[in-house]
Amino acid sequence: MRFEVLVLGNSSATPIYERHPTAQVLNFNEQLFLIDCGEGTQMQMHRYGIKSNKISRIFISHLHGDHYLGLVGLLSSMNLTGRKSELHLHGPAPLLDILHLQFKHSDTTLRYNLVFHATNPDVEEVIMKSQMLTVRSFPLQHRVPTTGFRFDEGARAASLIPEKIGGMNIPTVFFQQLKKGVDCTDLDGTVYRAAELTKPAPASRSYAYCSDTRAFSGYMEAIEGVNLLYHETTFDHSFLERAVETFHSTSLEAAQVAVQAGVKRLLMGHYSARYKDLTPLLEEAKEVFDESVLSFEGNWYKV
Numbered sequence: 001m002r003f004e005v006l007v008l009g010n011s012s013a014t015p016i017y018e019r020h021p022t023a024q025v026l027n028f029n030e031q032l033f034l035i036d037c038g039e040g041t042q043m044q045m046h047r048y049g050i051k052s053n054k055i056s057r058i059f060i061s062h063l064h065g066d067h068y069l070g071l072v073g074l075l076s077s078m079n080l081t082g083r084k085s086e087l088h089l090h091g092p093a094p095l096l097d098i099l100h101l102q103f104k105h106s107d108t109t110l111r112y113n114l115v116f117h118a119t120n121p122d123v124e125e126v127i128m129k130s131q132m133l134t135v136r137s138f139p140l141q142h143r144v145p146t147t148g149f150r151f152d153e154g155a156r157a158a159s160l161i162p163e164k165i166g167g168m169n170i171p172t173v174f175f176q177q178l179k180k181g182v183d184c185t186d187l188d189g190t191v192y193r194a195a196e197l198t199k200p201a202p203a204s205r206s207y208a209y210c211s212d213t214r215a216f217s218g219y220m221e222a223i224e225g226v227n228l229l230y231h232e233t234t235f236d237h238s239f240l241e242r243a244v245e246t247f248h249s250t251s252l253e254a255a256q257v258a259v260q261a262g263v264k265r266l267l268m269g270h271y272s273a274r275y276k277d278l279t280p281l282l283e284e285a286k287e288v289f290d291e292s293v294l295s296f297e298g299n300w301y302k303v
């Protein structure tokens with residue numbers, strides 16, 4: 001089952017060196033979610049073959065322009081291209097006022113149902129739950145109310161072992177039960193044991209998104225043990241003072257967070273315009289946490 005994130009933008013604040021403000025597309029089992037929507041997101045989606053009408057949910061972390069100024073344009077384009085399907089939008093409460101104001105003065109009535117869910121910047125919350133996926137928001141520490149997001153895959157199914165079931169004539173109606181670990185008995189009294197006929201389910205995967213934030217202990221539990229942590233790395237550690245002032249993180253700090261939270265891999269981004277070459281950021285992170293990778297626009301990263 002596919003669980004991957006496409007980086008559409010990895011620049012902080014302003015677009016520079018062909019880098020765009022923050023946006024990511026998460027593909028979970030062919031459901032597409034957009035995480036943040038900086039200016040230029042539509043063009044980036046076009047460039048990397050993401051159809052906007054396939055996006056079913058959008059998550060906005062906070063109301064700094066580099067994380068949502070592409071949103072009104074995207075929602076308007078969805079209207080123009082005849083979107084009919086419902087769209088869920090999760091973000092800070094004032095976002096709804098901003099959208100209403102924009103649509104009011106452009107005399108726009110959306111022809112699709114936009115369902116808004118205000119995030120809570122003060123406590124961790126489950127904001128979406130299905131059998132396959134749970135999404136949580138959790139507080140970050142930034143200059144305006146900001147949340148991170150965590151995506152947890154539900155329990156995965158065991159799989160049948162073809163060499164064992166081949167030639168056994170197991171009634172196919174038993175397959176789902178066996179995958180769930182339930183033994184089955186047919187009308188002749190033959191017992192089919194799940195433990196013998198199936199491979200155990202692989203571990204569930206999880207993705208956490210932290211942009212923008214000071215590195216602090218408050219979100220450690222919320223991101224604990226994820227397979228892939230996206231964490232902003234706006235500065236290298238020689239700019240720690242600037243990071244503290246602007247409520248951002250250094251590359252070194254993000255790597256320390258990755259270690260403390262026991263994550264498997266760190267995906268870096270939200271690079272300051274002062275870095276044309278990103279090597280110093282990567283080297284600093286890798287010294288602390290070897291499983292650190294730079295995000296590049298247009299690349300998919302497996303969760």
Ligand SMILES: [Zn+2]
Pocket residue numbers: 012013022064066067212270
């Ligand atoms: Zn930002």
Ligand SMILES: [Zn+2]
Pocket residue numbers: 062064142212
């Ligand atoms: Zn910000």
